[in-house]
Amino acid sequence: MNVLIRQVILIAPTHEMHLQKVDIHVLDGIIQAIDSSLSKPKDATIIEADHLHLSIGWLDIGTQVGEPGLEHREDFRSVSSAAAKGGYTALACAPNTMPAVDSKATVQYTINNTIHSSVDFHPIGAISQATQGKDLAELYDMAQAGAVAFSDGKKPIQNAALMLRALDYVKAFDGVLINRSEDATLAHSGQMNEGYHSTMMGTVGIPHVAEELMLQRDIDLVKYTQSKLHISAVSTARSVDLIRAAKKEGLNITASVAIMNLIFEDEVLTSFDPNFKVLPPLRTKNDRLALIKGVKDGTIDTIISNHVPLDVEANELEFAYAKFGAIGLETVFPLWSKYLKKKIDLSILVEKLAYNSRKCLNLPLPKIEEGAKCNFTLFQTQQNWTFEKSASKSKNTPFLGEQFDAKIYGIINGTKMVLCD
DSSP states (O other): OEEEEEEEEEOOTTSTTTTSEEEEEEETTEEEEEESOOOOOTTOEEEOOTTEEEEEOEEEEEEOOOTTTOTTTOOHHHHHHHHHHTTEEEEEEOSOSSSOSOSHHHHHHHHHTSTTOSSEEEEEEOSBGGGOSSSBOOHHHHHHHTOOEEOOTTSOOOOHHHHHHHHHHHGGGTOOEEEEOOOHHHHTTOOEESSHHHHHHTOOEEOHHHHHHHHHHHHHHHHHHTOOEEEEOOOSHHHHHHHHHHHHTTOOEEEEEEHHHHHOOGGGGGGOOGGGOOSSOOOOHHHHHHHHHHHHHTSSOEEEOOBOOOOHHHHSSOTTTSOSOBOOTTTHHHHIIIIITTTSOHHHHHIIIIIIHHHHTTOOOOOOSTTSBOEEEEEESSOOEEOOOOSSSOOOOTTTTOEESOEEEEEEETTEEEEOO
């Protein structure tokens, strides 16, 4: 691979050429030169486009992948294609497969079967055996095999004693736990946020306290164990306040928010569109604004796609029977541009998607300097297009057919290059 990226705006907050137009020459996956202007190397392919920007590659935490066992929803190849079209060069994959990623062998299965992918796959090992929330899984063995963190994914840990043991256990090797806060006894049978709209629709709601009660429990357990926790997909204003206070106290806590929770409110569900039926549920305007504030002031570290592929049989049902989840890898950046760019600066977005997502998992940051392996996301901040077809095997998204004004141009990850057009 011999590529010259010409006159691209660099988005790299710690780089001396941040926000400047640069030329970057890449040969066989290695950055050869970076300057304000470079002559064309012999036989180089030119990449050049209007309003083209470049940052280090983005990483998504908690992507649901169907393989093994649920390949009809998503397999490694399809999720890699969707990730590349969304600007991601890396995915930290949730363990909710069949069988679950709860052993050294299943961690190695993910790594061995994605080694040639254009996107890096980082397995998240299960906290409990088969993600059943009962017995601790083989955490140390999975860490040695390449697991970057531990979580039961879409199944929050209900047992406080199990959560305490896991937090204590991972301290020995500087491990990270990931948990989404939801008390199942309070959220039981809920279909959306509990409030005015759920009442008007005659739908059972999921109250704010279902999230906040477990979140406070986990904060207390982190304080007790002095371990490390990543809180996945917060959705309420009080949750943001609790995390902010915990960070001020010096606790080793990070947090994420799903892109849809930053943009939409529970009112959108009055259309009974199951593609807006997600976990955590879309909340109120007050919650949404608090989440945006949390992103801007650093309380919330990263923004996630909350990518959950579902087959037609699980999604195209009456609202009460449809399963929770929507695919989202391909639409994070265009949704930001359409709905959030006046509230969240582009540099902050890149910090959340590329830098902080890796810091949350103790992963090394790619470098933009001569001699470094290239790991780039290329994106156009002004480009009209219509989201007509998803690369995912599943099509459970409310955004098919929607027009956007910004687009991913492609990714370059080592010697692998994927250009979206």
